[in-house]
Amino acid sequence: MSAYHAATPGQPYPPILLATTKRDDRVHPGHARKMAAKLQALGYPAYFYEPGAGGHGYGKNNRERAAFIALGTNFLRSAIGWQADGVR
16 A cells, blocks of 8 residues: 555545655655655645754664754654643
8 A cells, every 4th residue: 555645635534744864775854855845735734854964763863863863852742732730
């Protein structure tokens, strides 16, 4: 099943964060770029993140992995409208 080919206008898609790296040696970053562009063209809230470093995983070191996990966590919190007590 191709998510790219199945994407159509007027569907109840939630916000999405597509992430890749410029140096992924297993999945070409063009796939994520193309999917993000299609969803945005269809009017969906699609966000895209592509750091220059990294590979097929989250990053080349713990700092990059932590930043990537924080990005995903913050995106999820924003998408569901959740804020921690005392954080505004």
